[in-house]
Every structure is written in C-alpha cells, then in structure tokens.
Amino acid sequence: MYQIKTYNAIAQAGLDEFTADYQINNPEAQPDAYMIRSVDLHDHEFPKSLKVIARCGAGFNNIPLDKALENGTVVFNTPGGNSNAVKELVVASMIMASRNIIAAVQWSANAKPGADITLRTEKQKTSFNGTELLGKRIAVIGMGHVGSLVANAAVDLGMDVIGYDPYLSVESAWQLDSQVKRAQTITDAIKDADFVTVHVPKNEETTGLIGTAELKHFKHGAVLLNYSRLGIVDNAAAVKALADGTLKKYYTDFSEAQILNNPDIVIMPHIGGSTIEAEVKCAQIAAHEIMTYLETGNIKNSVNLPDVAAPFASPDRFTLIHQNIPNMLGQISTFMADEGINIENLVNRSRGNYAYTMLDVSNLTPATAQKVIDRLSQVDAITRVRLIHHN
Template structure:
C-alpha cells in the first residue's frame, strides 16, 4: 500500500490514475507528494518520502539537493501545459499588436452620452495597430513550448527565427523546416518584431535577456517572457522602454520593478492555468509516480537520470547513491557474498548522484531485509528499495 500526499489543488482526473493500492492524504508520512506551487525549501522531508511529482514544468520551488540527500526522486511534467502557454503567448502578441488593452480601457472608462458612437469612431484611430502577418518573431528556446509557439507563428503567416544551442533530437523533429536557425541570440533578435523567451531558469539563463541583448533589438520590438521571472532583466527592460529603445514588454511574472508602466503588461502567472493543462499535468505526474514506485523506472526526473528497463526477474533492487568510484563494486560484492546472482544491472549518473537498478534471483524475506539493511549502511547510499514484479 502506497501513501500519497497532495499539496495545492491537484486535478481529480490525475488522482484517479492511482489504483486500489494507493491511499490519498491519509498520512503526512507519505511515499510520494503531488504538488504544484508549494515552496518546499524549508520543508522537513520524512525519511519515507520516495518521490515528489511537480504538476508542471518548473521546479524551483523544490530543493533538489536536499531531496537527493533524503533519497527522494523529483519529477516534473514537461510539455503538460505547453499548449496553454503557447496560446497565451499568441494571445499576448495579438493584444500587443492591436493595442487591445488600451482600447478596452478607453471603452470601459468612456463617459456615457448621446455622442458615444461618434466619439468612438473619432478616437479609435488612437488605437491603430499592426498585423502579425509578415512580421518576424524570434523564439529563444525551442523546447516543448518554444517549438509550439514557433510552428503556430508560421501558421499565422509570420517569419520565424529560432535559437536554441541545446536543441534535442525530439525537439528538432517537432519543428517545421521553414524555421530559420540563428547562431546566436543577437543574430535571432536583430530584425525581430517580437522576441519571445522559452528557456528553463538556471545559472546560465538568469539575466539572459539584459542590456546587451536588448541593444540588439529594434526600438519597436515587443518582448515577451512567459518562462520564468529573472530570465529577463526587468531593470534593463524599464530603462530601454523609458529611453525608447524597446517597444513593449509582456510577461507572466509580476515584479515591483515593472509595475505601473504604460508599455508593460503583467499577467498573474496564468500561462499554465487552464483546466486542460492542470488535468494533463496531474495525469502525467501520477503516472510518473506510480511507474517509479511500482517498478523503479524513472522518467522525467529533474534530479536523477532517466532509467528504464523491463524486469529480468521477479525481484529488483534500486539504489540512489552518490556518483563516486567503486559504488557498483561495493553493491555487487555485497550481493555476490550472499550467493545472489545478478540477472540485469542498469546504472546511470546525473551530476553528483547516480541511480542503479539490479534484477536478482529469488530470495526469501529475511535475506531481502538483510540486503536492504546492509546496502543502506553504505555511506554514499541515500535510498535502497526492494521491489517485486506484479504477476
């Protein structure tokens, strides 16, 4: 029986993925968490916690190193809300081009009177906009969201320039061959009417779009950030807007630096806030969790490598451990000393930690418990699990 604890509101369709062998929110000493935006940095992880599944792509609310020290795998759901974000980006491009916010505010604040129709016809020219057709958009980052945005912009008749130095094979397959590939951000943004950023936030991307990059843009360029707060330097944006070196800025992340500016539109982090996206992410998170708990296989972990293998026997040992020399030797020596034959062994590393799965011969419960105890005693090991294949 596995115990699941939820934080935030998790779509019921996702929770329905858990079968009869699971209990939801019946104890704080859970085997796995299902979360959205709750900040876990100051959270005390129970030793029993084997997995945290983030229903969304971002995971900066989870202390990954702390989780590894506890032997906890962390998962996210890349692509689960990608279409929702894509649609909001496209909507923002249209809103910005057609001055829709300013026009709607004018209508909302117009004083009633007999001449309202005449005044509307006269003043509507103040909100003349431009069309997306034929305009150029630079898409920085061509992952799940960026590739959808790029392809959709092509469908709208736009010219698309993409930049992604870490483009994966899977992402490349998703992209139209009509997208021009830039060799640098400067190359991508130089002639762009729109620049939209779709990269994960890390040490390399924090402040990615700042003074130097903005200086490469046209004074009329519309900049959009629907990735993460901090990827775009907000202070540099405000200065560029005030000096007429940038057209407009649309973002999904509020910050005091950019409040109350005529050429900035801030949305309250609603990129992934659709019913469909929340259901998709919850289902993905639940499936990743059940697969890991029941088989040991890992998919879409952000602190451990992806590892997947079919059972080669009825019993499997999984270990989370530091990525240091002689770990496999210590583990295999321990098993060999008990006369246990290894049917299959898979080991992969990610940064300072590694994950090992070992399929072994039949053993009795006493031997199983002893194996878990002795392998757990190895100083570099933070989690040992013994799994039995369901028949």
C-alpha cells in the same frame, strides 16, 4: 498500499488515475509520495518514507533538489503538461501588443455615455491602429515543449520564425515545422525580430539571459515576452529599453516592484499554465510518473536524477540512489555476490553528484534480500535502497 499526500488543489481527474493500490491523504500513514503544485518545500522536513515528489507543472524552484536527494527522494515535473496553455497565452499577448487591445478596451470602458458616443468612437479609434502578425518576424529563444509549440503556431499565423536553442533535443527538432529557421547565436535570432519570446528553464546559465547586452541588438520597437520564469529577463534593463524606444512593449507573467505601473509593461498574475485542461493534464502525468517509479523503479522527467528505464530481466529489482563516487558499483556487486545473488541486468546513470542504479537479480530469498537492504542502507553514500517485485 502506497500512500500519496497532496499539497495545493490537485485536479481530481489526476487523482482518479491512481489504481486501488494507492491511498490519497491518509493522515495516519507515512507518505510514499507528494503531489504538489506551488507549495514551498525549502523549509519542509522530508519524512524518510518519502520516495518521490511530483510537481504538477514545469517549474520546480519551490523544491530543494539536493535536500531531496539526501533523503533518497526523486523529484519529477510534468514537462509539456501546460505547454499548450502557455502557447495560447503567448499568441494572445502578441495580438494584444500589436493591436493595442488593452488601451482600446480601457478607452471604451472610460468613455462617457452620450448621444455622440458612436461618432466619437469612430473619430478616436484611429489612435489605436495597430499592425498585423502576418509577415512579422518572431525570435523564439528555447525550443523545448513550449517554444516548439509557439514557433509552429507563429508559422501558422504567417510569421517569419527563427529559433535559438543550443541544446535542442532530437525529440523537439522532430516537432518543429520545417519553416522554422535556426539561429546559431542568440544575437542572430533577436537582431531583426519584431517579437522576442523566451521559453527556457531558469538556471545559472539562463538567469539574466535577456539583459543590457542583448537588448542592444533588438530591433527598434520590438515586443519582448517572458512567460518562462522571473529572472530570465533583466527587468531593470527592460525598463531602460522601453524608455529609449528599443522596446515597444514588454509582456510578462511575473511581477516585480521595478516593473509595476509602467504603461508599456503588461504583467499577468502567473497564469501561463493556469487552465482547467492544463491542470488536469499535469496532474495525470504526475500520477503516472509516481506509479511508474514506485512500481518499476523507472524514471522519466526527473529534475534531480537522470532518466533511467529498462524492462524487467527478472522478477526482483533493487534500485539505489547514491552519491556519484568511485567504486559504488563495485561495492554493490560485491554485496550481491557475497549473498549468492546473480545480477541479470544492471543499469547505472549519473547526474551531477548523484547516481541511480537498477539491478535485476535472481537467486533471491526473503532472508538474503533483507540482508542486502540492511548492508547497503548502512553505506553512507547510499541514500535509498528499494526492492521491487514484478509479477
């Protein structure tokens, strides 16, 4: 029986995906897996039993990835689970920005009642005249799960779409409408755009991706949207660009003191992926990631280990999380050979300082299996050894 511990409110439809081999939130059991959303785990003490953490969402800044690897814990996110929700909010934000909807609604809400309300409305509504999205250019920075959906939706709205992504995957490329143009540099993408929207993960390369240097190339009066992560846009630079007219509006899902109380900045309370449908989909994806990993050792959508998948070549499979250093495979193979175990198939992939190895083996007995597990577990560079039996 596998033990699952949840943090935050996880959609019941996701928990319902687990089979009878899984137990949810048994307080007396050591957890094999965490299902989480926004809980901060940086100061959390991981139990040694913890083999997997699944984050129901795309972001994973709340999880200490290196600390997890030191514990032999693989971390997953659920890319694509909330992509449609974010796409729809981006489209809504562009419409709100171009049609002055927020200002118009606020005027109506504050209008004093009276006999001439209709006449005053007709007279003053012209001050809220906006523009249409049809024919406008949008630059989509980052063409992954969300960015590709935004780009395709913009094409459907009749916009001129140009995308920039130096790491565009084949999978994402296949999903893009043929009318989406591809820029070779971020400057080429943004220089003539009426709207610029960013959809990239946050890392060292993308922090401050849109800053003073980039804003100098913006079209005067452009609208900037950030529904990725706080820090992708240099907010101080954005405030200056609004003041000098480079930017007309700035829409973001992430609050920060320096952008508060600015009439040209619209701040959402991090609701990009907050729909009932997205929460359900993310929880369902997370549940299947956990079950797949625990039952087969296969990895997809990990954020601290490479994707590794292979069909079973024999009923018994060893999986190892270990440091990415020389002679690890040699040591592992030697241990197997010393016990008369034959390796039917071996898959090894690395990511940064760590690697993941799967070995399908034959000639395995319970006694020799335990000897191998004990010997490999004593190697300092190996942080997790598991044996999976496949019927």
